[in-house]
Amino acid sequence: MKDSVLERPIYLDYQATTPTDPRVVDAMLPYLREKFGNPHSIQHTYGREAEAAVETARAQVAELLGADEREIIFTSGATESNNLAIKGVAAFQKGRRDHIVTAVTEHKCVLESCRRLEGEGWRVTYLPVGQDGLVDPAVVEAAVDDTTALVSIMAVNNEIGTIQPVDRIGEICRARGASFHSDAAQAVGKIPFDLSATKIDLLSLSGHKVYAPMGIGALFVRRRPRARLLPLFDGGGQERGLRPGTLAPHLCVGLGTACAIAKAEMDTENQRLAALSDRLRGRLEAGLDRFWINGSRDHRFVGNLNVSFQDIDAEELVRAIPGVALSTGSACTSASVEPSYVLQALGLGDDRARSGVRIGLGRFTTEAEIDQAAAEIIAAVTALRAASTAAQ
DSSP: OOOSSSOOOEEOBTTTOOOOOHHHHHHHGGGTTTOOOOTTOTTSHHHHHHHHHHHHHHHHHHHHHTOOGGGEEEESOHHHHHHHHHHHHHHHHTTTOOEEEEETTSOHHHHHHHHHHHHTTOEEEEEOOOTTSOOOHHHHHHHOOTTEEEEEOOSBOTTTOBBOOHHHHHHHHHHHTOEEEEEOTTTBTTBOOOTTTSOOSEEEEEGGGTTSOTTOEEEEEOTTTTOOOOOSSOSSOTGGGTSOSOOOHHHHHHHHHHHHHHHHHHHHHHHHHHHHHHHHHHHHHHHOOSEEEOSOSSSBOTTEEEEEETTOOHHHHHHHOTTEEOBSSOTTTTTOOSOOHHHHHTTOOHHHHHTEEEEEOOTTOOHHHHHHHHHHHHHHHHHHHHHHHHHO
């Protein structure tokens, strides 16, 4: 991950975005050059070959998820998918059910969608999480009733990597006749799914979290039992009438190729990432004291390490290590100077929430980069603590 002219920082922000895999780029290029047809203009060769590529990509996404290819709707990304799922179900259920259940640690686009619906008269229950970031299925069961239209709980948290018990939550929702949606942007390609067996009705994913480009994503919409929702906007009826507009074949191909690679390499990649994560944690423990791992240690994606350092402001720490690219939280909220709402939801105080740093490991992270990053983090934390003590 080095530029040939200027050395780039070590990239450890894989939850914010992933670099597009070169194999994905190679698969996309023909559909930006000679195979540039409109996939909805199938009267001629250009359109038919573009349509065929889109449908191949749809099948690749479905195979990764254990779904039927007819259940995959292409979108611009997880934010659009989340909006379509939540607001689309609400639109269909209007006058039938009036209650939505979600969690306080959801991505901003889920929380803001729910708040928008609250302004339109919907009742929304925001469930708490434990100190490990997990939603208790018993709390979900107590919240869901016969008026609940939708439950939306993310599969893997974008800040702390917590893996939620979506299988159990899906069973609770199915028993009550409520639709279950999961924002799986941080989960697809990282943990296995079999949507033919799991009772998830709607699932969102984003290409740029799985080594495909930005600007492409998908929404899984179950066919049996059918997940009922209405489109957010009108057009030519593409994507089974749920997401009108001309598809971009090169982006669809990119997402499909990325999903095929993830399916083939997920197990070995997760083993590699687990070893790198252990290596990083071991070096931090050897070089520093007074720090904590935020979120569950047992139920988390291995490529996520969210750490709080006592007596350290996370923003200052990030600025002190320009040679390492990491973040203080979600990419959608990183401009905020407020403590992370996700870390606060764990019951952590403001000081610990303000000191939280998200370290994201991924496909192109190397052992040498882990060692260098650990050394720079240790040096920066040590220097910042010394400066703080001297100023007192």
